[in-house]
Amino acid sequence: MSTQRMKADRYAQAILEAIVEQWQEKLSSVTDALAQGNTLAVLNDPSKELDGRLAQLGKLLPAGTSAEIQNFLNMLAQEGDLNLLSSVGASLRSSLSDQTAPQEADIVSAVELSEAEENQLRQQLIAKHGDGLVFVFRVDPSLMGGLRVRVGDNLIDHTIASRLTALREVIASAVR
Secondary structure, rough: HHHHHHHHHHHHHHHHHHHHHHHHHHHHHHHHHHHHOOOHHHHHHOOOOHHHHHHHHHOOOOOOOOOHHHHHHHHHHHOHHHHHHHHHHHHHHHHHHHHHEEEEEEEEEEOOOOOOHHHHHHHHHHHOOOOOOOEHHHHHHHOOOOEEEEEEEEEEEEEEEHHHHHHHHHHHHHOO
């Protein structure tokens, strides 16, 4: 991965963290305000007029709350889902931390790879998928030859076993 791309990725990550932090602060303050008294029950009560509930919710919002956050909270109030607010905040935190978790590159070969071959694969995969990879090299003789590489949802299967399976399916479909 190029140095410029790595810098761009770090800046993008910083932006995402700042946005999530801003949302978490606002959602947390609204969650705290809703916890006081019977406010949540009133705002989630579908028998109450929606405009009145939204006006009451607007009074709970801290000054400077963005239109996006206001619209999101209004939608939750309209759907009667304000009780999910703390869960939404927790999901924001976990989704951001999941995003920064390293990806695993699972490389399965029919025979043991040399150190030079492993290093070449590492360089190619880093160039394609970025730096945060954790490499796992395994040997599976049933592959008969070639490699199977999985990074996240991407699978590259250049094994003799998979080619024989594909050929068997082509022949079987032609015979039918």
